[in-house]
Amino acid sequence: MKNSRGLVWGGLLIIFGMLWLLRNLNLLDIHWDEILPYWPVLLIIAGAVLLATGREHNTSGASGGLVGLLVTLAVFGGIINRTDRAFDRHKDKWNFNWNDDDDDNHDDEDSYHDDRNDDEDKDRDYEHDRRRKNDSRPVNGFYKYEMEDFIQKANFHLEGGAGSFSMDGNTAKLFEANTKSSIVKFLANTSINKLDKSATVNLKMEDGNIKIKKGELSNHARIQLNEKPIWNIDLGIGAGNGNFDFSNYKVEKLKVSTGVADMKIRMGSKLAESNVEIEAGVASVTLEIPKTVGCEMHMDGALNAKNMDDMDKVSNGLYRSPDFEQSANKIIVHFEGGLTSINIKRY
Template sequence: MQRRNGLFWGIFLLTLGVLFLARRAGWLDVDWHSLVNLWPVLLILAGVNLILERRGNPAAFITTIMLAVALPTTLFGFFSHNRDRDHDGFHMRWNHDDDDDDNDHTYSDNDSGDNDDDDDNNDDDYREERERRNVESAETHSNTFSEAMDANAHEAVLKLSGGAGRFFISDPTSELIKADTKQTVGTYSMSVDRDPTTHTPTIELKPKNEHEHINLKDGDFENRVDVHLNATPIWTMDVALGAGQGNLDLSQYAVKNMKIGAGAADLDLKLGAKADQADIKLDVGAASVTVHVPKEVGCRIKKDGALNVEHLDDFTDVGGGEFVSPGYDASQKKMTIRYNGGISSFRVVRY
């Protein structure tokens, strides 16, 4: 089983790398719309693969290879289709004007009714506009957000969202929060609402326009967020990430509740031992997730997800998709990790 998991991820990454290389080299001329519409085949293929694996059928080897090729191809096609659709939508607005002219059926003396020259001009206009937008998007915008710490705030809430990009939480600050953002598309905004009774602040840091088109072409896009929090309050966190990287070092913070949603991301999460009880929920798609847990904390893992590659070497399988760390019942501090993954790699390391 472990060898087959390694085969899956090896072919998955190999296929994805070849597709990106082929696109950059201009080798691909594919109808992505037709390909993306075949996504239900992935569900069928995944179901067949699970059935064959459970029965120990050798044919599972073949379906594993097929799935490892089909999944990255479909994901790549989805993002390529969306990108091309945005460009085509702009181009169609130019052609729409030409269609109106065609309906009038009136031409000048030098126009035979052939729109080839018009189409060439439209293509040139489209390329010029695309290049102009790419130049504008290459400009990096930097911002710093901060909020003063209130000594009466014993708890705090952080809501962080960012789509595709790189996200970091690291060393504490004397302020309630200090965040540095760098992006080539759009800007971020931060709001802080304080409960008048409990003095609990709720911080929301997110892009101003979460639906703005992002060009993921290498070199054209940057989205980085560095967050530093105050270590005094007990934290509740809700983090929503898209594709990219998340490096969240929370070892110096008391985190009692945390929810992370991520798409195709590489997530590294380091938890601490400052909270007596901690509840961590991870809901990811095609992601690689590594969680670091202190050895002095009793940890229970509740896992859900059929196509996960898991590395839980220091944990005991107690059945029903649950795992516990050694000496869990005797531990004074406890942590529960609820993991729901699509096609992902999940590792928990005790330190």
């Protein structure tokens, strides 16, 4: 057993050490986003090793260690791949530049032609300093759209990137949002379809570079919706925290995609059936559901810490509240996570 553990840790140190060294020497350029989806191959190899050495007692220690190493790498690859999927919707829009110094990085600017004259250099430095000063100023925003009497259904899409987001209360408008950011502005728009008696509201962070200095990130949005329409809600949050209270809203479908975040979601009992889809990478998710509502939970993901309040296990990955079949109102949850903590609370 000691030999197996030593082989696992020794193998991990050698593999990661070699990769890091080759990367620092510019001898290795790996596109991990193309390799990580094939992490199950490591499990196949581990199974083949077990089958090949299953009857050889004298090699059991070494083979066990090799299998442990392969499984560990496979689990690590699976977690990273799932987290990348949760970030995928923002990958072409966001560039996080971590900077713990007071001076910004000029590498991108230095890539321009070296033969620019002094006047151009001064203009560029002036523009750079102006942007740096503006980066420190908070950007406040207020967005609202009027509620029309004919609107019966509405869609809300949030692309939050990174920050702190909350939703609660009710507004006479169709939608209201107060935002504050030290990074970039938010963008909002709406579209109305009178034939379908529906509306769609979009709120997203402006495309750009997120510069996180000294570990501080200030980005907040408080959102309110009108409680009259039936809502389909899509939340995309890369990193940060979210506190969403939907108890006063008629939520027909809720979809949540998050990478590294702390999420608290409270559902209501306004409709006969509500569907919730959650996809999380490395996150903590708390889902509050009324006791008057029947709840069914479908879970996919081996590395999930779970706490199911008033939920019975029906089969592998399937949980139900005792009164699910008899309940007039039901909430059906589909949860897919990488390395997550999921808590179901009844209130």
